[in-house]
Amino acid sequence: MSLLDFPTTDTLPKLLERNARENPHAAGIREKTRGVWQTLTWTDYRDRVRDFALGLASMGFERGDKLSVVGDNRPQLYIAQLSAQVLGGMSVPVYQDSIASELVYVLNHAESSVIVAEDQEQVDKALSLKGKLPNLRLIVFDDPRGLWDYGDPMLRSFESMLEAGRTFAKANPGFYAAELGKGRPDDIAMIAYTSGTTGNPKGAMLSHRNMMAAAESFLEVNDVRPGDNWLSYLPMAWLGDAAFSLGLALVGKLTANCPESPETVQRDLRELGPSAMLAPPRIWENMLTQVQVKGDDASPVKRRVFDYFRGLAERCELKRTDGTSLSLADRLGLAAGEMLVYGPVRDQLGLRNARWCYTGGAPLGPDTYRFFRSFGINLKQIYGATEASALVTCQSNAEANPNTVGRPMPRVEVRIDDRGEVMLKGPNVFRGYFKQEESTRATLTGDGWLMTGDAGFFDKQGHLVIIDRAKDVGKLTDGSAFAPQFIENKLKFSPYIREAVAFGDGRPMVVAMIAIDMQTVGTWAERKGLAYSSFMDLSRKADVAALIAEEVAKANATLPDVQQVKRFLLLNKELEADDAEMTRTRKVRRRFVAEKYAAVVDAFYGGAGRVKVTMEITFEDGRKSSLISDIDIHDLAPAEPSRRAA
Template sequence: MIVYTSGTTGSPKGVMLSHRNMIAAAEGFIEVNDTKPSDNWLSYLPMAWVGDAAFSLGMALVGKLVVNCPESPESVQRDLRELGPHAMLAPPRIWENMLTSMQVKGGDASPMKRRVFEYFRSLAERCELKRTDGKPLGLGERLGLMAGELFVYGPVRDQLGLRNARWCYTGGAPLGPDTYRFFRSFGINLKQVYGATEASALIACQSNAEANPNTVGRPMPRIEIKIDGNGEVMLKGDNVFVGYFKQEEATRETLVDGGWLRTGDAGFFDKQGQLVIIDRAKDVGKLSDGSAFAPQFIENKLKFSPYIREAVAFGHARPMVVAMIAIDMQTVGTWAERKGLPYTSFMDLSRKPEVAGLIAEEIAKANATLPDVQQVKRFLLLNKELEADDAEMTRTRKVRRKFVAEKYAAVIEAFYNSKDQVEVTMDITFEDGRKSSITSDIAIEDIKRPQTVRQAA
């Protein structure tokens, strides 16, 4: 089987995976997870993504899962509720969209329902943090969770189609810790899985007892992992691919020293033996003062806001962190309608000073959870969404950083030259293949420094 990489750091490459590769990955996963024959599985993700192929093909063959296909892309959420699968895999964007949907529904509810939802949400998150720290729950908290299960948590799981799910995984890219804890606090057994196309999708995963937003778990059986001198994660096992299709030089650069796979990810093992992934090795950098700069960590904090769909942070070899923000059209549009703020398009909405003020408040909230040096100091609202058709994102919604940095080089320079606006030309690709461009002046906003800053955990 040939599966193409997403092309995060370059052009997509054809990864040749053998029958042995896929079966070995599935067998290792089943050994450490609660899978049962006849478990229902919804195959709703693109099969071009190796994550879906690993479960809908490999796991179905080895673990005898029952694979169900949705009627159409538009009916996935309805089919999910109707089927009630026993397990689920989704990339971070799906979980973020689910969270945004719940936050929007909560905001549109009556004042009484909103207060009830917020009370039990806050209680659940406090209890989840206690459980993570190994602290016991008080009698009042346990009783509160029982009431919350009846009024909030159970109905939410049912609406999401996860009422029967014994475990759910997020993979393909990092998921923000706030989003991760939100779902776990609502009784969804969400865990992290780490993999790569070249490793048949599966490398490490978390057990129920070791779920942690800051790690990706332990290596799966018969997979050997080491960290090289540059901090890059390397692995060896029967799940490692045969090679890249018609790219022998790239194969030799990736498979080294007798079969060790270079993942391109920077990471380390914590004291408990859990693998921690920091970021793509090429993306990890330092600010001009030598402070560490991990853009994905900052971006995930920003994307916890329901009003921010995408964020791209910059800061390597620079004096401060800045960010380009793409608003969430649906949630910001709903907010604008409630405020009586008219708009005609994404561009028009993103240029409203009131929207800039809203996003500034959301960034300030994210900054409050970050160390001072990693806080976003300036930002800009893009006048269009970042799109895979414009080569700014991969099809799995990962930012193509090198391309974005080159495309928006003028914006980055304006951030650091203290300019208050910059002329931006954006290319747009329509569904029929036609191309166009938009040129406009976009304001650059500064974030006011909060009075107190709480250090990130």
């Protein structure tokens, strides 16, 4: 069988074959190494997938086997996933910062037989766990630095796998084409593990049809062009990355670009100037914090200029949202601001060339959303779920709105059930959870409707509005609605607040635990001449408490009276995924946090001014220690409403 016998493109590897045939010399994927961007054409990309797939076959990898990748975004890790799919296997990306117990659970549950690791750090982690991984047969590493004298028989270098594949091809000349031809659209391409906000993560089985359908729908309603540059920097285990860096890149012929390291992402972003960008709220909030800190650190004249044009931009953005025409003075002011402030800020963020940007994965606060749009960044909301191949709804350029997540994408049906839960149906909906039939039945109805677990409704324009996770929406004792994420996003608009957890369901008032942003609060403290030695020391300073009280008061001024935060506490450590307080995608595990900090919640509502808090800290190898301290609880006076946020 010849590769020319494949007119169909019904699997991801077949799409790669099409791209290599139709655009052989166009850039398929890039990697920045030692300061230089290295490009693989679509032909190079395909050839490496072919050789690695044959290398896997030479090692006994068969249909139905699972291959896990662990590390930062690297072409070799994307190549490995597609190679497994060529052979009818499934890719299982895992979070590179997972602690040992999390890795063991996912790798064992998925029955992964091959791990492709980025470097020595990930190899050491895999080797330390191999005694707990009975299915593991092979560990492949990309970066050989530090691994020259490792003699474990499980270890193979990525390059040696390519060479083994080329040798295998000589002895089996038709093997690759035959295996590629066996692929069917309903074959499982990937097992994507959910973030696990309520317990152990579940493995969502996504077929080639699922991932391709999501990408095709997105292409129909967005300005995506072949050759567009896409920065592949999001965690590979988060399905949002696979949806774009694999699904959309292969369907739409985008060029995926892997940054040199997580530490150089912002620099590489500015250098690349991508055509589009997807980022979770945490990234947009960090960008906003950077802009705010630079504005505060500027000279008095520059700070006044920045503040003036920022205020003008936000007023004009609100006018556009309300459908009000801009005056001549507004337009002239925006033109001047484009030269002096808006354009330079977009340059600093690396977004001058971006035709559109999306935020997804969790709600983004409306103030943060409007800030970026007012500075000329075409930021829009997207809504998705792991079980729906990451893409469900999105906003058009003309309908950007911080309060909705847009309209359903083509061929995706969305409805709201009697309890207010969002349900959806379409070719992007997953095949079920791997080895968890009971969870599948609880999530996927008999006629194919996916129960998302999100509470929402459609507005008058037909746009979907997501309120919060259905299980988190509640009421105060007076019957007022309580949606914690809405309040938390208001608080996190402050550059000094990194995380916030609001409580109020079944209670008489709203209270919040707050984790400061160490970098921005530390910079503020240094300017004030305030000495500190650690996160705990800084968070316990009276001056810092007063600073955060001012920030909470600002947020309260934009909230209805009943939803205003009445009491708050500054945590003496950051909320961490390693401590199970958050998921790897930075979502709060509310049930766990409420149980862990039950003493704090009782103190909030018992009127105490101080509470003893015991915090358990988990190290990467699974060891634990405790941190015990007395923490003050702060009360706030009722805010004087300056404006009401939508």
